[in-house]
Amino acid sequence: MTTVPYGAWPSPIQPSDLTAGSRRLSDLRVTDDALVWIAGRPDEAGRSVLVVADDLRLWRVGSCDPLALTSDPPASRSLRFADGDADPSGRFLYAVREVHPDDGGHDEPDNDLVAVALDGSGVRQVAGGHDFFSSPQVSPDGRRLAWFTWDHPRMPWD
Numbered sequence: 001m002t003t004v005p006y007g008a009w010p011s012p013i014q015p016s017d018l019t020a021g022s023r024r025l026s027d028l029r030v031t032d033d034a035l036v037w038i039a040g041r042p043d044e045a046g047r048s049v050l051v052v053a054d055d056l057r058l059w060r061v062g063s064c065d066p067l068a069l070t071s072d073p074p075a076s077r078s079l080r081f082a083d084g085d086a087d088p089s090g091r092f093l094y095a096v097r098e099v100h101p102d103d104g105g106h107d108e109p110d111n112d113l114v115a116v117a118l119d120g121s122g123v124r125q126v127a128g129g130h131d132f133f134s135s136p137q138v139s140p141d142g143r144r145l146a147w148f149t150w151d152h153p154r155m156p157w158d
Contacts, residue, residue: 039051090118094114097114098111099111099112113126113136132149
């Protein structure tokens, strides 16, 4: 048995293992017409995004001025993004997009999987045609993308 000083023993647990799944929210601000905050994403190479609650657009913040990654929605809160995973190159954020009807009705939103260019050049559809998408994950080498999808009435919990 080897004896080492307190706190100097080797551990398979690294600090990054402890913070990889955590999200931090900071700099909450209420403006005249919106609620905004910074969402930290340590599992995405320390990336931070500016979230504007009024329009739900995605913004990139960091060493430059905030950059809008998504366009203004046709109606307030009609475009929503969730479940993002950045590719290793840092060029795209793959996310689930919900397109909500802007007529005020209670129809289900259209869902698809999109690639959001992190340079602000646009959003393109990667996959569509299902009622639900979730959990996009980019492979470590950035060559493959996996996600879950399902449709009414076959729900995964039934």
